[in-house]
Amino acid sequence: MGARSGFPQNVVTGRDNIGNGRAAGQRPDEVLGVSPYVEGPDRLLRLTRAAYDTTALQRDRRFGTLGYNTLVGLSAFTWDASLHKVFKINEQHQITFRFEAFNWLNHTALGNPNANLASGNFGRITGLTVQPRNIQFGLKYNF
Secondary structure (H helix, E strand, C coil), rough: EEEHHHHHHHEEEECCCCCCCCCCCCCCEEEECCCCCCCCCCEEECCCCHHHHHHHHHHHEEEEEEECCCCCCCEEEECCEEEEEEEEEECCCCEEEEEEEECCCCCEECEECCCCCCCCCCCCCCCECCCCCCCEEEEECCC
C-alpha cells in the first residue's frame, strides 16, 4: 500500500519580465484574497489565473513576490497485491507461481497541473503520476 501527499509546485510567468534573457523560474505577484485553487465540475482544471498578476512585473521590470513552491499538488493512493505459491515436485525441484497486480484497485492519481502562466493550458492537469492497473503472472522452475 502506498499513500503520499501532493508534490510541491512552483508557479512561473513563462516570460522574461526583467530583461535578463531568462524566462525560466520568474514568478508572478500573488493577488491577496484570491484562492489559487479552482473548485468546480471540471476535475482537470485545478488553478486559476485570477490569483496571479504579471502586469506590474512587466511594467516595473522586476521579480514577482510569489514564493517558491507555494502550491501543493494532489495526493495519491495505490495498493499493490501479490500471491505466491510454491509447488514441490521432489526434494530438489520446485515450481513457483506468482500473480502480481500493481495499483490493483485502479485508483487514478493525477499529476500536477500546468503552472506556467504563459501556457494556454495553465491550471489544467494533463498527466498521471501512477499508471493504471497492471497485472503480471510468473512461473519459475528451481532445480
